[in-house]
Amino acid sequence: MVTKLRTVPLLGLFAVLLVAATGCGGRSGNSAAASTGVLQVVAAENFWGSLASQLGGSRVHVTSVIRSPATDPHDYEPTAADARTVAGARMVIVNGIGYDPWAEKLIAANPVSGRIVLNVGDLVGIDPGGNPHRWYSPPDVQQVIDAIVQSYDKLDPKNSASFAHQRTRFETSGLAEYTHLISTIKRRYHGVPVGASESIFAPLAQALGLRLLTPPSFLKAISEGSEPTAADKTTIDRQIEDRQIRVWVYNSQNSTPDVNRITAAARKNGIPVTTITETLLPPSAGFQRWQSRQLEALAAALARGTR
Secondary structure (H helix, E strand, O other): OOEOOOOOOHHHHHHHHHHHHOOOOOOHHHHHHHHHOOEEEEEEEHHHHHHHHHHHHHHEEEEEEEOOOOEOOOOOOOOHHHHHHHHOOOEEEEOOOOOOHHHHHHHHHOOOOOOEEEEHHHHHOOOOOOOOOHHHOHHHHHHHHHHHHHHHHHHOHHHHHHHHHHHHHHHHHHOHHHHHHHHHHHHHHOOOEEEEOOHHHHHHHHHHOOEEOOOHHHHHHHHHOOOOOHHHHHHHHHHHHOOOOOEEEEEOOOOOHHHHHHHHHHHHOOOOEEEEOOOOOOOOOOHHHHHHHHHHHHHHHHHHHOO
C-alpha cells in the first residue's frame, strides 16, 4: 500500500517560494551550475527524471522530486527544498492530467523567465480526467523523449550535437531490450485476455495488444482511491472463477483490500499473477531496466497462462 507522505502544507508554501524567489538560501547551487554551463532540470517523478538524465548526459543535472517507492505522487506535499530546487530550474517536467497538481502549483507560484515547462499530459493530448499513467504508454514515452531533446536544444543550442548523440545512443542501445520485449509480447500474445488491478496498466495493455477485460470503472476507482462498485467486483470475481482471463496484473504499490482479495483468488484459481509498480523500483534503476524487468515478468506470466 502506498503511504501518504505529509510535509509542508501548500498553504504555507508561498512563503517558502518567496524566499526562493528572492535568492535567500535557494540560488547558490543554481549559480554554480550556471557557471559550468550545466542545465538544471527538475522532474516531478523519477520515471521522467530518468529519461531526462540519460538524454542530457553530462550537460544536464536532473533532480527528481518523487524518488521513494513509499511516496504517493498523487498526494505529495512539497518541502522547502523542493521549492528552492524548482526556483532554480531551467526546465521542469510534470506529468499533468491531475496526477501531480502540487508540481504545477510550485511552478505557478514562482515564475521564471525563459524556463521550459514540459507537461506530459498536454504534450500527448490527454485532458484532465483521462488516464494519467502515460509512462506506461510506449508511444507517449517516445513523444516525451522527442520533447525533452527539443527543449535541451532550445535551452543550450551550442550543445545540440551532444544531445543528438545522447538520444541516438539511448534509443538504439538503452531502449533496445525494452522495445524488443514490447514487440515480442505483442506478436506472441496479441488478443490474450487479461485482468488488472488499476488503470496504470491500461496504456501498456493497449500497446501490447492485450485484451483488458477488467471494467474501466473498477480500474479508475482503484487508481483514484475510491470504492469500486459491487457490480464491478462481481464481474471480476466471475472472470477469475471462470478463468476468462489468462493473467492478473496488479500494482504492488497500491494494494487495497479489494485488490488483495482478487489477487489471492486469481492465485487460488491457477491464474498467473505478475506485478508492476508506480515508480522506479529499485529507485536507482533506470527507466528502461525497470520497465524491461516488468515486461519480462509479464511475458513469463503470459506464457504460463496460455499453455
